[in-house]
Amino acid sequence: MEYVTLSNGVRMPMLGYGVYQVSREECERCVLDALGAGYRSLDTAQSYYNEEQVGSAIQKSGIPRQDIFLTTKVWVEHYGYDAARASVLDSMAKLQTDYLDLVLLHQPFADYYGAYRALEDLYREGQLRAIGVSNFYPDRLVDLASFARIRPMVNQVEIHPYHQQEEAKHWMDKYGVQAEAWAPFGEGRGGLFQDPVLTAIGQKHGKTAAQVILRWHLQRGVVVIPKSTHPERMQENLAVFDFTLGEEEMAAIAALDKKESAFFSHQDPNMVEWFVQMVDRRKTRQDSTGEPKNW
Numbered sequence: 001m002e003y004v005t006l007s008n009g010v011r012m013p014m015l016g017y018g019v020y021q022v023s024r025e026e027c028e029r030c031v032l033d034a035l036g037a038g039y040r041s042l043d044t045a046q047s048y049y050n051e052e053q054v055g056s057a058i059q060k061s062g063i064p065r066q067d068i069f070l071t072t073k074v075w076v077e078h079y080g081y082d083a084a085r086a087s088v089l090d091s092m093a094k095l096q097t098d099y100l101d102l103v104l105l106h107q108p109f110a111d112y113y114g115a116y117r118a119l120e121d122l123y124r125e126g127q128l129r130a131i132g133v134s135n136f137y138p139d140r141l142v143d144l145a146s147f148a149r150i151r152p153m154v155n156q157v158e159i160h161p162y163h164q165q166e167e168a169k170h171w172m173d174k175y176g177v178q179a180e181a182w183a184p185f186g187e188g189r190g191g192l193f194q195d196p197v198l199t200a201i202g203q204k205h206g207k208t209a210a211q212v213i214l215r216w217h218l219q220r221g222v223v224v225i226p227k228s229t230h231p232e233r234m235q236e237n238l239a240v241f242d243f244t245l246g247e248e249e250m251a252a253i254a255a256l257d258k259k260e261s262a263f264f265s266h267q268d269p270n271m272v273e274w275f276v277q278m279v280d281r282r283k284t285r286q287d288s289t290g291e292p293k294n295w
């Protein structure tokens with residue numbers, strides 16, 4: 001495993017296991033398989049509705065809590081100081097832990113300043129080892145990093161070979177914010193796993209396109225949290241520390257950038273309206289279906 005040292009000195013594994021779209025029924029088994037394969041970093045969120053299953057898998061694994069880097073994210077309906085603070089304590093109870101390694105604000109909407117202040121206080125009290133944000137594009141990241149008391153240590157955004165986020169990464173680097181890729185494979189959209197450039201590079205190294213993608217992220221200094229429900233793929237996705245991409249190979253992958261999201265833009269006002277309506281629906285308990293793709 002390779003590690004990165006965050007701006008506050010905390011060491012974070014460069015490769016972890018994400019549990020978005022892992023059902024409650026499968027989640028405990030998947031996390032146990034991932035820990036068994038050797039993953040020691042887990043990425044969940046309040047909005048994934050599987051924190052309890054992640055917590056019970058950690059307990060059942062018998063792996064000491066301090067050996068696991070555990071991340072969760074605060075969802076928008078819990079924004080504002082008091083609600084965010086209460087929601088993090090609730091997440092800790094669900095995850096059966098008395099501290100978290102990293103807590104992120106999941107989206108850059110609503111009262112994220114209030115929510116962030118709650119994270120700052122929990123961090124100062126020693127309940128969180130690191131704090132950060134997700135889906136904060138450069139304008140909002142620079143704003144928060146400038147006016148918050150504690151700069152976010154991590155920003156988790158969509159990054160993959162078809163959406164490389166060079167500009168966003170530039171601003172994260174400038175403010176000392178570690179870039180973390182969600183959907184490091186872009187969920188395979190646009191035929192990424194079959195991309196001829198990636199498969200050809202893989203053949204040279206005896207690796208799959210998926211492994212080449214993860215290696216590319218790591219060599220760019222981007223933390224990755226690939227998701228798979230299949231144990232053999234979990235192992236495949238971990239076996240990326242025994243080869244190196246050359247400069248020409250990195251350049252060939254850089255040339256694949258389409259510079260646009262494979263999902264949606266958080267800066268599209270229509271999407272912001274969609275999020276607002278979704279939060280409202282949930283508040284009135286009307287929403288249990290039609291959940292959004294990729295958050």
Ligand SMILES: NC(=O)c1ccc[n+]([C@@H]2O[C@H](COP(=O)([O-])OP(=O)(O)OC[C@H]3O[C@@H](n4cnc5c(N)ncnc54)[C@H](OP(=O)(O)O)[C@@H]3O)[C@@H](O)[C@H]2O)c1
Nearest residue numbers: 018019020134182183184185186187210226227228229295
């Ligand atoms: N902060 C945010 O807003 C946000 C948004 C999205 C995701 N995330 C986080 O990022 C994590 C990863 O993103 P993601 O799950 O959306 O997408 P992803 O990791 O890019 O892709 C997952 C997809 O790739 C498949 N896959 C995994 N390994 C493979 C391999 N070696 N070969 C072929 N196919 C493979 C998986 O299928 P199987 O499962 O069937 O193997 C699944 O369909 C999430 O779990 C979550 O923790 C955060």
